[in-house]
Amino acid sequence: MGKKILEVNDLHISFHTFAGEVQAIRGVDFDLYEGETLAIVGESGSGKSVTTKSIMKLLPKHNSEIKSGKIIFQDKDIVQATEKQMQKIRGKDISMIFQDPMTSLNPTMTIGKQIMEPLIKHGNFKKSEARKQTLKLLDLVGIPKPKIRIKQYPHQFSGGMRQRVVIAIALACAPKILIADEPTTALDVTIQGQILELMKDLQQQIETSIIFITHDLGVVANVADRVAVMYGGKIVEVGTVDEIFYNPQHPYTWGLISSMPSLDGMDDELYVIPGSPPDLLKPPKGDAFAPRNRYAMQIDLEKEPPMFKVSDTHYAATWLLHPNAPKVEPPQNIQDRMQKFSKGAY
Amino acid sequence: MAKYLTQRIIYMIITLFIIASLTFFLMKFLPGTPFQNEEKLTEEQRIILDEKYGLDDPLPVQYANYMINIAKGDLGVSFQYDNQPVSSLLLKRIGPSLTLGFQAMFIGTIIGIMLGVLAALFQNTWIDYGSTFLAVLGKSIPSFVFAALLQYYIGVKLEWLPVASWNGFSYSIMPTIALAIFPIATAARFMRTELIEVFSSDYITLAKAKGNSRTEVAIKHAIRNALIPLITVLGPMAVSLMTGSMVIEQIFSIPGIGEQFVKSIQTNDFPIIMGTTIFFAFLLVVIILIVDILYGIIDPRIRLAGGDKHE
Amino acid sequence: MSNSTENLPKELFEPVSTDHMNNEVIAKPQLSFAKDAWLRVRKNKGAIISAVILLFIFIMAIIGPYLSQYDPYAQDVTKANLPPKIPVIENLGIFDGTQDINGEKSDIYKNKNVQEYYWFGTDSLGRDLFSRVWLGTRVSLYIALLAALIDMIIGVAYGLVSGFKGGRVDNVMQRILEIISGIPNLIVVILMLLILKPGIMSITIAMVITGWIGMARVVRGQVLKLKDQEYILASKTLGARNIRLLIKHLLPNLSGVIIINTMFTIPSAIFFEAFLSFIGIGLQAPEASLGTLIEDGYQTFQFLPHLMIIPCIVICIILISFNLIGDGIRDAFDPKMRD
Ligand SMILES: Nc1ncnc2c1ncn2[C@@H]1O[C@H](COP(=O)(O)OP(=O)(O)OP(=O)(O)O)[C@@H](O)[C@H]1O
Ligand SMILES: [Mg+2]
Numbered sequence: 001m002g003k004k005i006l007e008v009n010d011l012h013i014s015f016h017t018f019a020g021e022v023q024a025i026r027g028v029d030f031d032l033y034e035g036e037t038l039a040i041v042g043e044s045g046s047g048k049s050v051t052t053k054s055i056m057k058l059l060p061k062h063n064s065e066i067k068s069g070k071i072i073f074q075d076k077d078i079v080q081a082t083e084k085q086m087q088k089i090r091g092k093d094i095s096m097i098f099q100d101p102m103t104s105l106n107p108t109m110t111i112g113k114q115i116m117e118p119l120i121k122h123g124n125f126k127k128s129e130a131r132k133q134t135l136k137l138l139d140l141v142g143i144p145k146p147k148i149r150i151k152q153y154p155h156q157f158s159g160g161m162r163q164r165v166v167i168a169i170a171l172a173c174a175p176k177i178l179i180a181d182e183p184t185t186a187l188d189v190t191i192q193g194q195i196l197e198l199m200k201d202l203q204q205q206i207e208t209s210i211i212f213i214t215h216d217l218g219v220v221a222n223v224a225d226r227v228a229v230m231y232g233g234k235i236v237e238v239g240t241v242d243e244i245f246y247n248p249q250h251p252y253t254w255g256l257i258s259s260m261p262s263l264d265g266m267d268d269e270l271y272v273i274p275g276s277p278p279d280l281l282k283p284p285k286g287d288a289f290a291p292r293n294r295y296a297m298q299i300d301l302e303k304e305p306p307m308f309k310v311s312d313t314h315y316a317a318t319w320l321l322h323p324n325a326p327k328v329e330p331p332q333n334i335q336d337r338m339q340k341f342s343k344g345a346y
Numbered sequence: 347m348a349k350y351l352t353q354r355i356i357y358m359i360i361t362l363f364i365i366a367s368l369t370f371f372l373m374k375f376l377p378g379t380p381f382q383n384e385e386k387l388t389e390e391q392r393i394i395l396d397e398k399y400g401l402d403d404p405l406p407v408q409y410a411n412y413m414i415n416i417a418k419g420d421l422g423v424s425f426q427y428d429n430q431p432v433s434s435l436l437l438k439r440i441g442p443s444l445t446l447g448f449q450a451m452f453i454g455t456i457i458g459i460m461l462g463v464l465a466a467l468f469q470n471t472w473i474d475y476g477s478t479f480l481a482v483l484g485k486s487i488p489s490f491v492f493a494a495l496l497q498y499y500i501g502v503k504l505e506w507l508p509v510a511s512w513n514g515f516s517y518s519i520m521p522t523i524a525l526a527i528f529p530i531a532t533a534a535r536f537m538r539t540e541l542i543e544v545f546s547s548d549y550i551t552l553a554k555a556k557g558n559s560r561t562e563v564a565i566k567h568a569i570r571n572a573l574i575p576l577i578t579v580l581g582p583m584a585v586s587l588m589t590g591s592m593v594i595e596q597i598f599s600i601p602g603i604g605e606q607f608v609k610s611i612q613t614n615d616f617p618i619i620m621g622t623t624i625f626f627a628f629l630l631v632v633i634i635l636i637v638d639i640l641y642g643i644i645d646p647r648i649r650l651a652g653g654d655k656h657e
Numbered sequence: 658m659s660n661s662t663e664n665l666p667k668e669l670f671e672p673v674s675t676d677h678m679n680n681e682v683i684a685k686p687q688l689s690f691a692k693d694a695w696l697r698v699r700k701n702k703g704a705i706i707s708a709v710i711l712l713f714i715f716i717m718a719i720i721g722p723y724l725s726q727y728d729p730y731a732q733d734v735t736k737a738n739l740p741p742k743i744p745v746i747e748n749l750g751i752f753d754g755t756q757d758i759n760g761e762k763s764d765i766y767k768n769k770n771v772q773e774y775y776w777f778g779t780d781s782l783g784r785d786l787f788s789r790v791w792l793g794t795r796v797s798l799y800i801a802l803l804a805a806l807i808d809m810i811i812g813v814a815y816g817l818v819s820g821f822k823g824g825r826v827d828n829v830m831q832r833i834l835e836i837i838s839g840i841p842n843l844i845v846v847i848l849m850l851l852i853l854k855p856g857i858m859s860i861t862i863a864m865v866i867t868g869w870i871g872m873a874r875v876v877r878g879q880v881l882k883l884k885d886q887e888y889i890l891a892s893k894t895l896g897a898r899n900i901r902l903l904i905k906h907l908l909p910n911l912s913g914v915i916i917i918n919t920m921f922t923i924p925s926a927i928f929f930e931a932f933l934s935f936i937g938i939g940l941q942a943p944e945a946s947l948g949t950l951i952e953d954g955y956q957t958f959q960f961l962p963h964l965m966i967i968p969c970i971v972i973c974i975i976l977i978s979f980n981l982i983g984d985g986i987r988d989a990f991d992p993k994m995r996d
Contacts (some may be wrong), residue, residue, distance in 0.1 A: 018700055058554055060546075062470055083559075091557035104548040106567050108574065108645070117566075118556040169556065299669035325670045361839035368840075372852055482984070486976035488928050490935055491969045494955055498966075502959055589843050593935055597955075608936045611851070619851065623844050630841050 002034035005176060005209055006055070011069035013047075013054055022280045024050045026233040028069070029307070032177065037203065037210040039220040039241075041256065042230030045277050048213045051230070052179045055211075056094055057086045073177075092122035095170040099182040101162035105154035111138075111165055112150035118172045137168040142198060160191035167198065174206045181213045196223055217260040221245060226313070229253050232278040232288035239314035246341030249308075249316035251293050254334045287319065295320060295328045354638060358631045363413075365627045369620045370412050374405075421621030426613050432621035436603060442512055443595070443602035447587050449518060450525035454583070457526070458533025459576070465534065466541035466572075467564060477534060484531025489586075490593035493524035497597060510599040521598045528586045536579050540572040577641045581634040588626055694913065697989035704985025707978035714975055718798050721791025725776060729792045730943055733783035736771055741778040741786075741963055756961075777967050780953060790968055793945040797972070800857055800946070801926035804864045805919050811865070812872025813915060817907070819873065820880025827877075834870060842867035846929065850938045860939060864929055868922060875914045883910050913990040920983030924976045931972055947972045 013025035025047045032038055040048045053059050055071055057078060071078040073093070078086070095118075098104040106114060112134055119130040131150070138146035141164040154162055163183060170178055180199065184192040200223060203210055212223055220227055220241065227244040229237040229252065237250040248254055255273035275292035278284055284291070290300035299319050308321035319325055329335065403411070415422070421432035458481075465477035500520060501509035508517050544550060545568055553567045592604035599605070603622060610618035698704055722729055740756045755762045765771075777786035819830040846863040853859035927947070933939035934948025935955075942949070947968050954965030 018697060056555055058551055087557045087559055089557070090555050096552070096555045098548050098552060100548060104552050106549045106553065106571065108571055109567070117553075117558070121557050166552070169552070296673050297670045298673055299665065301673065302669065303665075319670065322665065322670065324665060324667050326672070357835060357839060360836055364836065365840055365844070368845075369848065372848055482977060482980050486924065486980045487973050488931060488976070490932065491951065491973060494951070494958065494965060495969060498958055498962055585841055585843070588841070589932065593932065596936065611847070612937050619847075623848060627841055627844055631839060634839075 002036065004031050005034050005073070006032040007070070007072040008051075008055070009070040009072070011051065011054065011071065012067040013050055013059070014065050014067055016063045016065065020281045023283055024233055024280055025054070026280075026283060028230075028233070028235055030228050030235055030238060032209050032211060034176075034209055035203075035207055036225040037212055037223055039212045039214060039224035039227045040230055041214060041217060041220060041227060043273075043277060044215075045280075046230040047233040048230055049181055052096070052181060052211055052213060055177075055179065056090055056096060057081070057083075058090075058096075088122075091118040091175075092173045093175055094177040094179065095173070095175040097163070097166050097170050097178065097180040097183045100186045101159050101166055102186065104166055105162055107154055110151055110153060111157070115150075115165065115169050115172060118169060122173045133172070134168075137172055138165075140202070141165070141168045141171075142194075143168075159187055160195065163187060163191075163195055164198065167195070167202070171202055171206060171208070175208055177211065178203075178208045179211045179213075182215065183212075184219065185215065192219075199223070217245075217256065229256065232283065233280060234288070234317065236289065236318070237316040239310070239316075242341065243311065243314040246337050247310070247314070248330075248334060248337075249310055249314075249321060250289075250318045251295050251320070251330075252289050253316070254330055255292075257337070258331055258333055287317075297325065350642075351639070354635055358635055361631055362624075362628060366413060366416050366624055367409075369623055370409060373616060373620060374408075416624060421624065422617035424610075424615055424618050426610065426615045426618070432617050435606065435618065436621065436625055439601055439603045439606050441602075442600050443591055443604060446518060446521055446525060446591060446594070446600065446602065447584075449522040450587055450590075451529055451580075451583060453522060454526035454529025455533045455576070455580075458530040459537050459573070461530065461534035462537025463541060463564075463569060465538040466545065467560075469542060474538075478538070481531040481534040481538075484527040485535070487527065489524050489528060489590040490597060492527055493521065493594050493597045496520050496524055510597070512598075512600045517598075517600075521594050521600060524594050524597075525587060525590045528590065529583050532579050532583055532586075533576060536576055537572060540575055541568055544568045544572045574641070574645050577637055577644065580637045581630075584633045585630060588630065694986070694989040698985050701985040701989070703981045707981040707985075710974060711978045711982070714794060714971070714978075715798070717791050718795040721794070722788040724791075725785055725787045726773075727775070727785035727788055729785060729788040729945065731784060733779075735783065736769065736773075736775075736779055737781050737783040738957075738961055739765055739769070739771060739775050739779040739783075740961070741776060741967075742774050743776050778961075778963050780964055781957060781961075786950075786964065786967060789945050789950060790947075790971055793947045793950045793968060794971055794975070796857065796940070796944070796946040797927050797930055797948065798975075800861055800864075800930050801923045803857075804861045804868060804926040805922045807861070807865045808869040808872055808922050809915065809919055812869035812918075813876050813911070815869065815873040816876025816878075817880060820877035820884065821907075823881075823884075831877075834873060837867065838870045840867065846933065847938065850933060855938060855941050856944075857940070860930055860933060864926055868926070871922070872915070872918050875918055876911060879911050879914050880907060883907055917983060917987045917990060920979060920986055924979035924983075927972065927976060927979075947975075 008028055008030050011025050011028040012023070015022040015024055028047070028051055030038070040051070042048055050059065050064075054066060055073075055078065059066075066079050069079065073089070076085075078089075081089070105111070112131065115134045115137055116125075116127070116130040119125045119133055120127065123130070123133070125133060134150060135146045138149060143149055143161060143164055149157075154165075157165065167183075183199070184195050187195060196219065199210070202208075210223075212220075214220060224241050226238065226240050228235045229244065229250065231252045237244065237248065237253045239247075244253060245257065248257055252273070255271070258271040259273060273292060278288040278291075284301075286302050287293070287296075287300040287305050290296045293300065297319055299322075303319075305317045305319045305322075307315040307317050309315055310321070320328060330338070419433055421436070423429045423431050424435055427435055461477040461480060465474040465481075468474050497509060497520065500506050507520050511517055550563060550568055553563045558566065588604070591602060592608050594600070595602040595605035596608045603625075606618065607622045609615075610622070717724075755764050775785055775787065777790060779785055780789070815830065815834075819827045819834075842864075845867050849863035849866060850859060853863065930939060930946060931948030931951060934946055935952045937952070940946050940949050950968035951965055951972070954961070954963075954968060958965040
């Protein structure tokens with residue numbers, strides 16, 4: 001593993017809404033290493049976007065609050081950084097790709113201008129140089145006829161093409177960290193594949209670290225080095241792709257994996273995790289997953305589980321890993337996977 | 347675009363046709379109009395009406411003549427103003443009305459935009475509340491009530507500005523302000539909502555993620571996008587200005603079309619009422635059409651719609 | 658990381674059943690749309706204060722004319738043009754029955770030898786302004802509510818039919834709407850009033866002719882949106898008859914847009930009535946509405962400003978209150994505005 005480039009420590013973030021305080025992030029820890037791709041998975045509302053937006057300090061000012069925690073980037077705490085300092089980081093050191101390419105470009109500004117903006121801002125490019133660089137970038141992300149395209153408006157581009165433009169913007173200044181918040185969810189399958197390939201390709205060239213948010217575990221297996229599983233505003237399990245896919249420890253991860261359509265298409269019925277996500281207005285005492293956990297124990301209702309170490313790279317927050325916990329049998333399909341893992345055949 | 351435009355123009359013509367027919371048949375068939383109460387008219391007026399509308403002709407002929415005259419721009423002659431043609435009376439009085447209307451529209455939208463932008467930039471602060479409150483006042487208080495109060499306090503009590511009449515710029519200040527409150531309110535509210543929506547859109551987040559400052563985001567990305575749809579409220583604004591101008595011109599004794607219209611209503615000068623009605627309708631329909639076209643020109647999404655889409 | 662938890666008692670690791678908890682989670686009622694909206698409106702201080710003020714004005718519109726001992730129509734020239742005079746408050750130096758005449762304060766009540774108190778003064782015919790203002794408020798509100806109600810009925814019906822029938826019916830109905838809405842409502846109203854005999858009914862009718870269009874539009878829009886939603890589709894496949902479907906599913910969902918729209922048509926109707934009365938084609942004497950009172954007051958406002966200012970204040974308060982409530986409800990129902 002390379003050098004640590006980003007370190008998130010015990011992050012707590014709340015939103016103040018009319019209904020009360022939504023504790024969206026309740027103690028998130030993770031590290032990001034140079035050149036790696038970290039996938040963050042978890043159901044809707046688990047706090048993936050909020051976590052990553054906080055790294056760029058892009059949460060809505062009027063109702064969000066970072067209650068505590070640290071986000072260390074290049075020896076500085078982003079939580080404490082001023083807006084001015086953030087402006088130097090955004091788009092240069094850290095940049096972002098959003099879910100919906102149809103809405104993430106300014107409809108009344110030409111594509112060229114939108115790509116040139118960060119170049120002129122951070123790269124000290126003159127206008128003519130920026131234009132040249134933009135043409136290069138468009139070519140790099142696989143947009144044909146860049147000379148014509150540079151003068152066009154977003155609505156003249158298809159969804160996949162737009163996402164390429166967004167990637168060009170994000171990579172314009174060769175950032176150290178690229179945050180991709182479900183970059184392929186809104187695209188159809190063939191385009192999805194192309195965009196993923198493009199991202200992997202460019203990552204090699206620019207040597208950037210990627211935080212990749214997705215719902216789709218299939219995509220995770222394809223792009224990620226490590227995976228963090230989020231539930232109810234926390235990371236409940238983190239490990240390498242193999243560890244998460246073939247030796248999962250947290251019952252929520254079991255559920256997630258079971259609900260993934262199998263690649264061989266054998267299972268005709270998809271598993272659904274019963275119950276609904278926790279109410280972040282009044283987060284439960286103990287383990288937030290307990291009410292939906294088939295293996296729940298008394299202690300799950302009383303005390304939040306700490307991160308138990310499974311290996312140097314693998315941690316999970318479930319009391320099942322406590323020495324005093326009874327041995328439980330994971331669901332059959334998980335056991336099958338684990339078996340493959342122990343045999344080393346993946 | 348061309349197809350859309352043709353469609354709009356056809357609607358415009360239908361609308362005008364209906365309004366013109368409506369005025370004709372209302373005047374023709376309903377009691378209380380000069381066509382019905384011929385005995386109320388002076389002999390001279392009766393002769394004029396007779397000549398003009400051929401009251402003894404069969405109805406379809408009268409209707410056809412009426413419509414042809416309108417198409418030619420002939421709106422009949424006035425009773426109260428020595429039988430002058432309505433069209434020339436309108437032309438004579440259009441100056442003050444247009445001056446007033448444009449001043450109010452111009453000042454109103456500019457102040458309104460500024461208020462709205464401030465409110466959105468400082469959302470949920472006292473600046474926002476203040477601007478929103480002003481906008482509610484502007485939208486709620488009828489312009490004639492505001493005009494009358496202005497006239498009393500600023501004109502009569504404080505004597506800062508001339509109470510009434512039309513003799514130069516200082517005379518236009520109070521009526522302009524009175525007329526402008528509605529455009530101010532409309533523009534401010536619209537701009538605030540629109541900007542807040544724009545601010546919550548993904549492309550603004552992306553603009554921030556590029557390292558733009560708040561001010562840069564607002565100026566380069568947000569305001570332009572919020573301004574474009576503002577064009578759509580210019581139509582309703584024009585309607586309200588027309589409504590407002592009638593009473594405002596009357597209150598400040600301004601020799602405009604509105605004042606003449608109100609006077610004609612009070613003196614039953616039907617040719618002027620009908621003529622002005624058709625004229626107003628024409629003006630409005632044209633303004634709305636222009637607004638539509640303008641929107642198409644300014645918004646690249648519409649400007650290029652149906653154009654070259656590649657993949 | 659796990660060292661501190663080593664000595665936890667074994668009982669804590671007994672499995673527990675989570676079935677009941679799951680049920681709880683699922684059964685926990687989601688805030689219903691209307692309730693959610695109500696919570697938001699309640700937080701909007703402007704809307705709540707406006708509602709209280711409006712309630713007060715409604716009550717005054719009903720009982721106000723009887724609170725003063727004077728008949729709103731009774732003329733008494735010996736008591737004409739009196740300024741406001743209110744017991745108790747008069748000691749504060751306001752509403753004390755005096756009036757500036759050439760820079761000098763003089764007690765008009767004394768000059769005219771009037772013993773009674775006229776809270777809002779009297780007009781040039783010696784009629785009591787207090788009872789007339791509330792009578793006028795009553796008439797203005799009556800016209801506005803009536804117009805809004807009729808607008809609502811026509812608009813909702815038109816919108817429902819148009820949206821629900823769809824296809825060619827919808828197409829034709831939309832074209833008709835487009836043409837009618839192209840006609841400036843001011844012009845229709847003025848033309849109608851020139852022809853109908855001025856009065857409460859004719860003003861209402863004149864306003865309704867174009868007033869219902871906005872409602873028809875939003876209702877149709879909403880129907881089209883709701884029509885595609887699952888539960889409508891579901892009950893359609895289950896064979897529910899169209900009418901029952903309409904009432905059971907659509908109307909509750911439509912209530913939001915209907916209420917919001919109505920909250921804005923009422924003040925615009927009040928404005929229109931006042932406007933028409935002010936240019937002299939609204940209600941005719943001796944009938945009183947806020948518009949006619951302002952018009953009357955305007956004739957003499959240089960000398961007797963209270964005759965104009967008091968009804969102006971009342972109409973402004975009503976219009977501002979309605980608009981604030983309308984805004985409050987609209988923001989509450991608008992999902993875009995939530996955070
Ligand atoms: N602006 C906001 N105001 C209030 N609450 C918010 C806001 N943004 C997010 N939240 C809350 O924070 C929680 C986490 O949201 P987040 O967007 O991070 O979820 P997510 O994991 O990205 O889900 P998805 O997969 O749907 O994108 C949710 O419960 C959400 O309701
Ligand atoms: Mg998200």
